Amino acid sequence: xxxxxxxxxxxxxxxxxxxxxxxxxxxxxxxxxxxxxxxxxxxxxxxxxxxxxxxxx
Numbered sequence: 911x912x913x914x915x916x917x918x919x920x921x922x923x924x925x926x927x928x929x930x931x932x933x934x935x936x937x938x939x940x941x942x943x944x945x946x947x948x949x950x951x952x953x954x955x956x957x958x959x960x961x962x963x964x965x966x967x
Contacts, residue, residue: 912930912931912932912933913930913931914928914929914930914936914941915928915929915930915931916928916929916938925938925939926938928941929952930944932949933946934946934947935947
């Protein structure tokens with residue numbers, strides 16, 4: 911079974927996404943399905959988020 915983790919910044923447990931190591935991303939409102947994400951794609955996403963490349967402003 912996969913251990914899913916959600917952001918500590920989520921205001922409550924029903925309005926967030928969760929990340930499963932080696933599995934992907936899922937919406938906590940639809941936990942039976944998930945979007946597969948490879949470790950390398952996740953690393954690229956995290957680096958872009960940390961660098962501000964995904965900021966909307």
